[in-house]
Amino acid sequence: MSDYNPAELTVIMGSRALQDGQIIFAGAGLPLLSAIHAQKMHAPSLAILFEVGGVAPRITSLPRSTNEARSVRRSVATPATIDMMLYLQRGFVDVGFLGGAQIDRHGNINSSCIGTLEKPKVRLPGSGGANDIASSANRVFIISYHEKRRFVEKVDFVTSPGFLEGGQAREKTGLMGGGVEKVITNLGIMEFDKNSRSMTLTAVHPGITEEEVREKTGFELPVAEDLKTTTPPSEEELRSLRALDPEKRYLKAGDF
Amino acid sequence: MEEVFTMTKNSYNTAELVAIMSARLLEDGKIIFGGAGMPLISCVLAQKMHAPRLTILFEGGVIGPHIEPGKLPPSTNEQRAARRGNMHLSITDVLLLQQRGYVDYGFLGGAQIDQYGNLNSSFIGDADNPKVRLPGTGGANDIASLASKILVAMHHEKRRFVEKVDFITTPGYLQGGDSREKAGLTAGGIYRVITHLGLFDFHPTTRRMRLEALHPGAQVEEVQENTGFEMLIPDEIGHTDPPTEEELRILRELDPDQRYTRAKDE
């Protein structure tokens, strides 16, 4: 079996979740790495959109932000930021691919503050386009490092709506985008129950146990009856991924 | 066919007179939204005469084009009207510049105008059973709703200057008084009407059309005879200077085929 670190594993699992021909909105960092990796492996015509205006760029050198020239390189169009966001609102974007500081049982994401907004323990950078993406993409994938302090019963602050309080709560607020479909971590893959809209463990990665995932989750995590085990990353997947980030800026060992 | 005035040593027809009198009203450095035909030719004439920094906007989506003499565009929505513009932008966006307040003057022609400066370019007769279905508003309603000062150039005749237009395509002062403001049109209003007989403005409170100045040779009686409503005639009436040879020469270079400066129906 190949040796890989949690970040590499997660990015490869994220890459596998993307299909050829899709249009995705990707955040910088691991979501973007997954998307570029998918293009190299199995989805050559996956089109990546960035909130600051690149449509389907051919990324040769990994950008640190989605808001810079590197992430626009050899795009087919460079619309204004507002127009990029409006493509989401109009239904053109298949997948919104996000990372997050804190996520809860119903897939809500917090990237605004730890603690209360009035007296925050940590004031985080904020929504950026995450709220727009989570509100309006046809479906949302989230990539996160799996640990108790990140997977909480209820986020301190809903920056980007998942299924809110669960059940029909999301639809009732008027949000039309499909909501979170998958949460991909270094331990496994979680999806959401059709009725309760609660996070459910549907797959574990090789060598990971159900108990380990539940232990590192800050709420009671149900497990699917047909819990699957994912196929380990192949040599080819790892080689291709490492070539994308030779300095290991994103693919550091340990948490991410 | 052509009615030609010969009051001075320079002879000119009514369309030429209207173009020149309109051009004189346009100040240098201003931004003006112009329609095709008479508005366009007046703007270009003003640029050549005294207002080189007059910026013309066309609803086709162009800011500050250079119109070539002899190649006047028959429409403002085409290549000739876009030539050497500072910017090409969408129709909606160029019209929105007015909503934002960037535009000093809107310059329109019209088929029919009434005593409050309302214009009709939609129907002659009853809108449900029209005698003539006209082409419609185009950007005229937008320009008259939004530009800071509206100029209207027209041929002066009774069937065009009516008590009440058959249909308000383009709002002037509506029913007079403060009815324009009450309708939600907070900006602008009709500033001047330019005809081959004279210049007309609007009474500040009643908003009725008023004679401001007569062109050379025109008489108050002639204005009254050719107006289908009671024109306000103040005690003091101005008189415009006749077109100069230079104005006429430049105008004729602009429109050598007299596509817009034939005598009738401007």
Add this chain to the structure above:
Amino acid sequence: MPRSYKELREVIENKDRGLREKVMSLTEAIHLIQDGDHVAAGGCHYSRTPMAAIWELIRQKKKDLVYSRSISSTEGDLLLVAEATKHVITSWFSPGVTWGVSRAMRHYIQEKLAIYEEWSHMSLGLRYRAGAMGIPFIPTRVMLGSDLFPRLPELKEMECPYTGEKLALVPALNPNVAILHTQRCDPYGNVQSEGLPFMDQDIAGASDKVIITTERIISNDQVRRSPDRTSIPFFQVDAVVEVPYGCLPHECYGYYEPDFSHMDYYVKLMMGKGPEGVKEYLDQYVYAPESWTDYLEMLKFGDILRATTDGRSVYND
């Protein structure tokens, strides 16, 4: 009734938006239009009119279309007389100021054979924009006080919840099919228009399906060298058809000016004989030719050459 956001969005979500080639023939592309569809045409008046697409949809005998365009010129006459549409949404309808009021339009509208739904130019543009934005309406400050307002039941007035001012609300317009002509487009549908943009960008975003006819099909690599010139991205586009001289007798910025002698010929026929003259024109120039190329061959080469020389001259300055 306008369609709900959910319906409009599902159409977009369910179509193949992938980065794929979509070059096809004019005939195939126009098959995407169904009888009864709302078809919006790009360009304005006699500029960048998707004439080849309109020519083909008349030949395919499309019926009961709703036809919308910022300003309609001679192509509007053709659609009315060919009975492709009985409902035109526009802001100004006639061949051009110097050619007078269309007798064909007057006949169909005054005899109540068709509806001319008249919006101001900007309010129509804002309707497409709201459609492209995925919102139900846009507030504006035009149309207020005019007699156009009460004739348009879809137009509403509201008091601004922030300032208390009176505003007109124009509803979103979401056509079923957009037909747009451009100078340059790649096989995926990335459109790089030159010159006046008109309302094409908003129409593309508002429509369920988008058909692009183009003077040239350029490579995707060429698009990627200047992505800042792309006005419509591939995922909004469903068909790409290469049709050189696809606007004639109307103009295409930087490529050709109108064929004014043919326009004069058409207008003379139409103004002289009314709808009968337009029928003659349709028989001769739309139904009889075997192909768009055959139609082009019926025009005079000298006229086309002059139009082309004048058209290209914008790049000589």
